[in-house]
Structure formats: structure tokens, C-alpha cells
Amino acid sequence: MRIATAERMRELDREAIEGEGIASLTLMENAAAALADRAMVYLHKQNVPRAVVFCGTGNNGGDGAAAARLLKEAGVEVRAVLVGDRDNMTGDCRAMEARLAQAGVRLEPFSDADPDFAAWALRAGVFLDALFGIGLRRAVEGDCATAVHMMNSSGIPVISADIPSGVEADTGRILGVAVEAAETVTFTYPKVGHFVGQGQICTGELTVADIGIPEKLTQVLEWDLWSVSPEELELPHRARDAHKGSFGRVCILGGSVGYTGAPVLSAMAAVRSGAGLVSLEVPAPIWPVVAGKLEVAMPRPLPAGKDGALSLDSCEAALNRVNSSDVALIGPGLGRNNSTAAVVRHILAHTERPLVLDADGINALEGHIDVLDARRGFATVLTPHDGEFARLGGDLSSGDRLGVARAFAAEHGCVLVLKGHRTITAFPDGNAYVNTTGNPGMAKGGSGDILAGMIVSLMAQGLTIRQAVPAAVCLHGQAGDLAAEEFGEYSMSPTDLIHKIPLTTKHF
Numbered sequence: 209m210r211i212a213t214a215e216r217m218r219e220l221d222r223e224a225i226e227g228e229g230i231a232s233l234t235l236m237e238n239a240a241a242a243l244a245d246r247a248m249v250y251l252h253k254q255n256v257p258r259a260v261v262f263c264g265t266g267n268n269g270g271d272g273a274a275a276a277r278l279l280k281e282a283g284v285e286v287r288a289v290l291v292g293d294r295d296n297m298t299g300d301c302r303a304m305e306a307r308l309a310q311a312g313v314r315l316e317p318f319s320d321a322d323p324d325f326a327a328w329a330l331r332a333g334v335f336l337d338a339l340f341g342i343g344l345r346r347a348v349e350g351d352c353a354t355a356v357h358m359m360n361s362s363g364i365p366v367i368s369a370d371i372p373s374g375v376e377a378d379t380g381r382i383l384g385v386a387v388e389a390a391e392t393v394t395f396t397y398p399k400v401g402h403f404v405g406q407g408q409i410c411t412g413e414l415t416v417a418d419i420g421i422p423e424k425l426t427q428v429l430e431w432d433l434w435s436v437s438p439e440e441l442e443l444p445h446r447a448r449d450a451h452k453g454s455f456g457r458v459c460i461l462g463g464s465v466g467y468t469g470a471p472v473l474s475a476m477a478a479v480r481s482g483a484g485l486v487s488l489e490v491p492a493p494i495w496p497v498v499a500g501k502l503e504v505a506m507p508r509p510l511p512a513g514k515d516g517a518l519s520l521d522s523c524e525a526a527l528n529r530v531n532s533s534d535v536a537l538i539g540p541g542l543g544r545n546n547s548t549a550a551v552v553r554h555i556l557a558h559t560e561r562p563l564v565l566d567a568d569g570i571n572a573l574e575g576h577i578d579v580l581d582a583r584r585g586f587a588t589v590l591t592p593h594d595g596e597f598a599r600l601g602g603d604l605s606s607g608d609r610l611g612v613a614r615a616f617a618a619e620h621g622c623v624l625v626l627k628g629h630r631t632i633t634a635f636p637d638g639n640a641y642v643n644t645t646g647n648p649g650m651a652k653g654g655s656g657d658i659l660a661g662m663i664v665s666l667m668a669q670g671l672t673i674r675q676a677v678p679a680a681v682c683l684h685g686q687a688g689d690l691a692a693e694e695f696g697e698y699s700m701s702p703t704d705l706i707h708k709i710p711l712t713t714k715h716f
Contacts, residue, residue: 209416209440210426211433211642212397214342214377219429220396224421232300235419236267239395240274240304242417243369246393247279247334250365256333258285262355263301263315264339264373265292270301271369272338277304277311287328289318291339291355319351326358335359337368337387342377342399347384356385365390371401372410379608380405388412395419397426403435403642404610404630432637433610436682437644443679443716444671455484456668459533460505460661461526461555461569462540463490464548465516468497470541470567470657473702475505477661478537480709481680483668489529491518517543523554530555535562537664539569540657548572553579562587562667566660567596574599577620584621584636587673591625591660614640623677625663627656631685633678641678645685649697650705658705659684683712 212220224230251257261276263269269290276288288308290297294317297305305315316322329335337359339352348356356374359366366389371377374386380401391413394402401407402414447454458478462471471488478486486505490498491512498507508529511521518526530536538555542548552572556563556579563586565573570592573580577600580588594604602616610632617624617634626632631643662684666676690711691704 209435209437210397210431211400211403211435213400213433216429217342217396217399220421220425223425228422228425230420233303235421236270236300236304237274238419239271239369239417240278242393242395242415242419243271243275243336243338243367244278244282246367246391246415247275247336248282248284250334250367250390251284254333256331257283258332259334259336260329260332261286261288261336262318262339262359263288263290264352265290265294265296265301266298266341266343267300268338268341268369270298270304272336273301273304273308273315275336275338275369276313277308280311280313286313287325288313288315289321289325289355290315291318291351318355329358330362330364332364335362335364335366337366337373337389339373339387341370344374344376344383348374348386349384353385356387360388368392368411370394371399372407375401375407375410377401379611380407381607382406382410386410391415393417396421398435400433400610403644404632405607408630432639433642434640435642435644436678438682438686438712441679441682443713445716452484455482456534456665456670457532458483458486458664458668459489459530459536460486460540460664461489461530461536461538462542463488463494463498464518464541464543465491465493467541467543468494468501469654472498472501473654473657473706474537474540474566474661474664475502476706477658477709478665479504480706481662481665481683482713483665486665487529487533489526491516491522513545513547515543515545517545518548518551520547520550523551526551527555527558530559530561530563533561533668535564535664535668537564537566537660539566540660542568544568544571556580556583560586562589562673564589564591564660564664564667566591566656570596571599577601580620580622587623587667588621589623589625589663589667589673589677591627591656591663593627593656597626610640610642614638623673625659625677625681627659631681633681635674639674641681643678643681643685645682646688647692647697649692649700650685650688652702654702655688655705658702662709683709686712
């Protein structure tokens with residue numbers, strides 16, 4: 209699904225109004241109708257025909273005032289409050305206030321609401337949050353903060369108009385304080401803040417409403433942001449006359465003494481995700497252990513040092529095995545000693561094969577980002593969690609994970625899979641995908657190794673990198689969701705994810 213920035217939505221609104229001659233109040237009425245419809249669902253569910261609408265002074269407040277009027281006309285007891293200075297109301301907001309007054313409802317100043325307002329409001333069946341829209345750029349404070357706290361502490365379900373008030377639309381950051389909505393009704397397209405940062409948590413259930421912006425306006429625009437969900441994925445059908453070589457040769461370079469599980473999980477995930485041939489290159493001391501754990505993937509030993517990790521003597525053999533594959537995964541369980549890091553950098557500098565770097569494959573680039581930069585033009589996928597990203601020089605302190613991920617991918621010519629809640633996949637050309645699957649039960653050692661194995665598997669099978677990486681991230685999260693359904697988030701394990709991969713790909 210396409211994701212819109214605040215500027216893109218302003219552009220679409222402007223084109224609809226100025227270019228297509230659609231009245232701004234018509235768009236506002238359509239938005240209000242969507243809000244009122246969802247509010248009625250909550251009111252019927254709770255059998256409490258009473259609603260409170262919190263309106264700001266901008267056009268978001270106009271949406272709220274119009275929704276209040278529609279609820280009143282539907283027979284709902286409604287009180288609408290204006291939070292902010294009436295002198296700052298936009299023209300469209302004033303127009304909707306006038307229509308609300310004609311319906312017999314006064315837009316009350318929140319700052320001096322009747323003494324009984326709080327008691328009346330706390331017996332409502334739903335609150336509507338129409339304080340701020342997607343243009344918010346400053347911290348919520350004063351009466352607005354008080355209204356947000358009232359909504360959050362009431363125990364009454366809140367429906368937010370467009371985006372929860374207090375959430376920055378383009379980053380998902382909380383600006384001071386934000387509404388914790390049960391549902392958000394957004395207009396035309398979802399926004400970045402619905403998917404990333406704390407904004408995703410505040411959004412609740414997300415409903416996208418068509419408010420009448422002509423589809424032709426969206427079709428001519430270039431889009432660079434998407435969300436990814438299982439129902440949107442497409443994997444190619446397998447030819448009936450295919451053989452194992454038809455589905456790619458995967459090479460996984462990983463493992464060290466004490467870290468035998470990580471490469472095994474990657475190999476098992478690669479097999480389960482459909483790769484035709486999977487070889488696992490490991491330090492010789494752990495080869496017997498790894499061989500005993502694998503039935504399908506092919507483990508092969510490489511020279512190792514006394515510490516049980518790859519030695520410099522393994523450089524050429526490892527490079528040859530990478531070069532004999534279609535795609536290679538480097539990193540799971542490799543360890544962080546100097547010789548292993550040198551082997552990794554040697555391979556990066558001397559192969560043109562597509563590479564996926566995970567865990568210690570990423571750590572080997574610490575202080576050597578130039579090795580990554582030198583691969584610009586070749587397919588290189590990095591899958592760091594926040595700590596590994598920091599070691600690469602990534603700075604997430606701004607709270608803008610999406611913006612930082614896109615900038616890093618563009619600067620270093622790589623595909624960045626920034627793992628975490630709502631994993632982000634960013635490409636060098638600025639395109640980015642936000643994943644919608646997954647759950648906290650996946651926050652266990654080994655989950656990332658499985659993801660890396662799935663990515664390299666789909667890449668090896670001939671999907672473009674643009675298809676393979678977001679799809680693997682989404683299917684990985686879906687497998688996690690299926691595991692959580694069966695075992696619960698506390699008890700599910702990474703191996704449960706592997707066992708659920710077949711259910712995520714079965715219908716393709």
C-alpha cells in the first residue's frame with residue numbers, strides 16, 4: 209500500500225481543489241462522514257448513544273465539527289469542544305462550526321467548559337480526536353495537552369481524525385504527548401506516522417477512507433514509500449519442469465565455536481523459503497556439530513584458528529565458495545575477532561556476487577565503511593538491529609528511523625533492512641518499504657538469523673532485490689505471527705518461526 213507524506217497529501221488536496229474544482233468543504237464533509245460512520249460502530253457496540261468531539265482550530269477541527277453535526281443528525285447526544293484560540297480558526301473550520309450551530313450544537317470553548325462537562329463526557333460511548341492533523345510540528349501543550357490526557361485517561365475508545373493528535377506525520381515521533389487511539393480514520397492514503405515509531409502504537413486500528421480525491425491525481429505521481437502486508441505479496445509460480453538448480457545456489461558463511469546455532473537457523477530458513485541448493489561454510493572445528501544438525505543444507509569446513517573462528521587461511525577458499533553461488537549470506541555466528549573480520553572484508557572487496565550481511569558480517573565493517581562504499585553498483589543487503597547500525601555510524605537519536613534509513617542506503621549504495629518494530633527496508637534510490645507483520649515474541653536470539661536466510665533464499669530464486677527483500681521481511685513477520693497464535697509470544701521460539709514458513713508460502 210502506498211504511504212503518503214504530509215507534503216504529498218497537501219499536494220493532492222491542492223490539486224483536487226484548484227485543479228479539479230472540488231470544493232474543500234466537500235472533501236471535509238466526506239472525511240467527516242467516514243469519522244461519523246466509524247463512531248456509530250462504537251456507539252452501537254457499547255449501546256451508549258453519546259459522543260464528545262474535541263476540535264482544534266485547523267481543518268482537522270473542521271472535520272471534527274462536521275462529524276459532530278452528522279452524529280447529532282443521527283440521533284446521538286453530542287458535545288463538541290473547541291481546544292484553542294477561536295481567533296486562529298481556519299475559514300473551513302468556521303464554516304463547519306456554522307453548520308454545526310444550525311444543527312443545534314454549540315462548539316464550546318474547552319478552556320471554560322461547563323462544570324459538568326467532565327462528568328457528562330465520561331459517560332460517553334466514544335470520543336473523537338480532531339485536535340491536530342498531519343501538519344503538526346510543535347509540542348502539544350496547554351489546553352491541548354490537557355484534552356489529550358483527558359482522552360487517554362478516560363477509558364473511553366477514541367477515534368482520531370487522520371492521525372492521532374501529537375504524532376508527527378512524517379516520523380511517528382510523539383511531540384510532547386499524543387492521543388492513544390482505539391482507531392484512526394485517515395484520508396486517501398495512510399501516513400508514515402501510522403507505521404513507524406510510537407505513532408504506530410498510538411494509531412490503533414487503521415481505516416483508510418476515500419474522501420473524493422480523483423484517482424487520476426494519484427496515478428501520475430511517483431511514489432517512493434509503501435507498506436508491506438501478506439495479502440499484497442506475490443511470489444512466482446514454479447515451473448513444472450524445474451530442477452534444484454532452477455531455484456538458486458545459496459552460500460552461507462557463518463559460525464564459530466560457541467555460535468553453532470545461528471548459521472544452522474539461517475540454512476534451515478533458506479531451505480524452507482525455497483532455495484534449491486544451500487551450502488553452509490563453517491570453521492572446521494564446528495563442522496561435526498553443524499553437520500549433525502542439518503539434513504538438507506550442505507555444511508563444509510573452512511580453515512580456522514585456535515579460537516575456533518575463521519582464520520586468514522580461509523580467505524581464498526571462502527571467496528571461491530561465495531563466487532560459486534548465486535547469492536551469499538555472510539555473518540551469522542561468525543564472531544568478532546580480527547582475522548574473521550579481515551576475511552569478511554576480503555570477500556566484500558573481491559566478489560561481485562550479491563551479498564547479504566548480517567550480524568558479524570555487519571560488525572566487520574565497523575571502522576571500514578569504505579569497503580561497503582566500494583561495492584556501490586553491486587547488490588549488498590545489510591540487516592542490522594539498532595546496535596549494529598550504530599556501529600556503522602548510523603544515528604537514530606532524532607527518532608526519524610525512516611529518514612535515517614533512507615539516507616544511509618542512499619549514501620552507501622546498499623539496501624538497508626533496519627530491524628525492529630516495523631522493520632524498514634530502504635533502497636539506494638530513496639524508495640522504502642515499512643513492514644506490517646511481526647510481534648514482540650520474535651525478540652529472541654535467532655530470529656534475525658532466520659530473516660537473513662529467508663532474504664538470501666528469495667534473492668537466489670531469481671526475484672529482483674526489490675521484490676525479494678521486502679517480501680522476505682514480511683513473510684518472516686507473518687511466520688512469527690502464526691507462531692504467536694499457536695504458542696503465545698512468551699513461549700514461541702525461533703525454530704517455531706521456521707516451522708511456520710511453509711504456511712506463509714503455501715498459497716503462492
